[in-house]
Amino acid sequence: GQNIDQPTEMTATEGAIVQINCTYQTSGFNGLFWYQQHAGEAPTFLSYNVLDGLEEKGRFSSFLSRSKGYSYLLLKELQMKDSASYLCASETDSWGKLQFGAGTQVVVTP
Amino acid sequence: DGGITQSPKYLFRKEGQNVTLSCEQNLNHDAMYWYRQDPGQGLRLIYYSQIVNDFQKGDIAEGYSVSREKKESFPLTVTSAQKNPTAFYLCASSIGKSYGYTFGSGTRLTVV
Numbered sequence: 001g002q003n004i005d006q007p008t009e010m011t012a013t014e015g016a017i018v019q020i021n022c023t024y025q026t027s028g029f030n031g032l033f034w035y036q037q038h039a040g041e042a043p044t045f046l047s048y049n050v051l052d053g054l055e056e057k058g059r060f061s062s063f064l065s066r067s068k069g070y071s072y073l074l075l076k077e078l079q080m081k082d083s084a085s086y087l088c089a090s091e092t093d094s095w096g097k098l099q100f101g102a103g104t105q106v107v108v109t110p
Numbered sequence: 111d112g113g114i115t116q117s118p119k120y121l122f123r124k125e126g127q128n129v130t131l132s133c134e135q136n137l138n139h140d141a142m143y144w145y146r147q148d149p150g151q152g153l154r155l156i157y158y159s160q161i162v163n164d165f166q167k168g169d170i171a172e173g174y175s176v177s178r179e180k181k182e183s184f185p186l187t188v189t190s191a192q193k194n195p196t197a198f199y200l201c202a203s204s205i206g207k208s209y210g211y212t213f214g215s216g217t218r219l220t221v222v
Binding site for chain 2: 030031033040041042043044045048050087091093094095096097098099100101102103105
């Protein structure tokens with residue numbers, strides 16, 4: 001299988017930076033997605049990494065190391081609305097099927 | 111506007127009953143997926159279909175059934191054989207590799 005590990009919960013204050021780490025098994029790996037999910041809602045796309053390195057998109061950045069089976073999502077200048085679950089997902093076949101981690105609940109405090 | 115629609119948003123089922131959750135997309139996506147999410151947990155794959163008239167079991171298919179008679183539609187039936195069906199069900203579609211998923215808004219199923 002494609003075990004994906006990420007921390008269960010992280011807490012940070014408004015305006016701070018938080019880094020969510022994700023490790024995955026590398027066999028059959030195509031690419032790595034990050035999704036944001038607010039409680040009771042569907043996940044929404046944040047980022048996609050297929051090559052090694054850092055992808056920056058506004059306050060959010062995502063990093064991938066294919067050889068290490070490692071990714072992180074960096075959230076900068078945290079806002080209260082960033083309180084959500086962040087899902088790491090590995091793309092595992094040529095059709096684009098995703099394997100999801102359990103999600104990291106980020107709690108932003110005033 | 112193109113999108114993926116799940117209905118109903120909330121569903122209550124009596125024990126022993128089968129229920130069907132609807133998922134319709136007008137994105138012309140070939141692949142469609144059903145996931146289950148329990149509180150505080152990630153998404154677990156129930157069934158998926160990558161082409162019309164074909165579908166595959168995911169990691170937790172027991173107690174569920176699907177059909178894919180049309181490209182646009184991928185309904186999920188939760189049967190009485192599913193021991194613990196109360197959960198949030200998400201349908202997704204994809205155009206293919208590297209594009210990720212478009213998700214429906216989900217159906218929250220509760221057994222009463």
